Amino acid sequence: MLQSExxxxxxxxxxxxxxxxxxxxxxxxxxxxxxxxELTFEGEEMPIVEVLAENADSAVIGSYTYPRLDKLLQMAxxxxxxxxxxxxxxxxxKTKGGxxxxxxxxxxxxxxxxxxxxxxxxxxxxxxxxxxxxxxSLLRFRLVQVRNWTLNRL
Numbered sequence: 001m002l003q004s005e006x007x008x009x010x011x012x013x014x015x016x017x018x019x020x021x022x023x024x025x026x027x028x029x030x031x032x033x034x035x036x037x038e039l040t041f042e043g044e045e046m047p048i049v050e051v052l053a054e055n056a057d058s059a060v061i062g063s064y065t066y067p068r069l070d071k072l073l074q075m076a077x078x079x080x081x082x083x084x085x086x087x088x089x090x091x092x093x094k095t096k097g098g099x100x101x102x103x104x105x106x107x108x109x110x111x112x113x114x115x116x117x118x119x120x121x122x123x124x125x126x127x128x129x130x131x132x133x134x135x136x137s138l139l140r141f142r143l144v145q146v147r148n149w150t151l152n153r154l
Contacts, residue, residue, distance in 0.1 A: 001146045002076045003039050009080065009139040013132060017085050020128035039075050047071050066154065073147050080136050086125055
């Protein structure tokens with residue numbers, strides 16, 4: 001269930017980016033990595049499912065901890081990192097050959113000063129960033145809800 005929530009989050013973020021790029025009539029950024037990521041324990045040993053505290057009553061559910069569930073939740077929460085596509089888009093403004101056009105000879109140096117000046121974000125970019133923040137908070141809420149539901153079912 002944690003994996004499905006994570007996949008849904010990644011798809012929602014992609015839809016948000018595509019929507020706001022379409023509003024501004026910009027081309028969408030190219031996906032450089034995998035859209036989803038698997039919650040697996042590659043290269044490390046899988047934690048045990050449950051641990052009973054020392055000298056604790058095995059009949060009391062509060063005496064148990066669940067390291068595998070905690071590790072899965074931790075791994076899922078790390079996946080909420082989203083690249084800033086506005087910076088990718090600004091740096092990705094290149095020609096078809098993949099190289100930036102060469103500067104013209106005799107061009108004034110003032111053009112470089114303009115690119116260093118901070119560019120004010122459009123209303124749509126601000127809305128997109130807010131929508132991404134909301135999706136992140138929804139992901140955290142859903143992941144914790146899945147964890148709590150799992151603990152209640154154990």
